[in-house]
Amino acid sequence: MPLTRVAIEISNGKSEMLYYPSSVVKDFFQEKQQFKFMEFKELALTSLEESDKRVTAKYGYPCIGCAILRHRITEWAQLYKEETVKIVKIHEFKY
Template sequence: MPEIRFQIELPDGSQETCYSPSLVVKEYFAPGNEYALTDFIERSRTALNIASDRVQAKYGSPCGLALGQLAQIEAMAGKYNHVAEPKVRLLKFIE
């Protein structure tokens, strides 16, 4: 299963590298695009759950790394509750 990483820029300008065990994230994000934080979380949730489901279908158990990445993204979002209209930019995919 081809895995991929994607680099994002958070509302405070810091950058993070995220992981997906599947290229499905390319269907939900495009390099250079900016997403409202809530939209970014929803897209991440959908893509990473699909990725985890694909791992489960192939190997018999969900992908802990994908689910862990989703948990990190959701936890990160809480740090920006005070920011008006927080945005996340997808900088690039790392294959």
């Protein structure tokens, strides 16, 4: 499965790199898109759910990385709910 990294910038100046175990995230986000944080959160959680389904289908167990990222994004939503998020870069690695 391809690993996909998504670089984001939050309007408060914070930058983060998100790691997805699947390229399905590209169905939800494109480079240079901007979202209100709560909209970003909903799309991110949905894309993580789809990624996790792919991992489970292929390997027979869920992806712990998806669970960790879901938790982080949910926590961030409490801190950054008034901010915007820009998708800076999406990079896919195939192995």
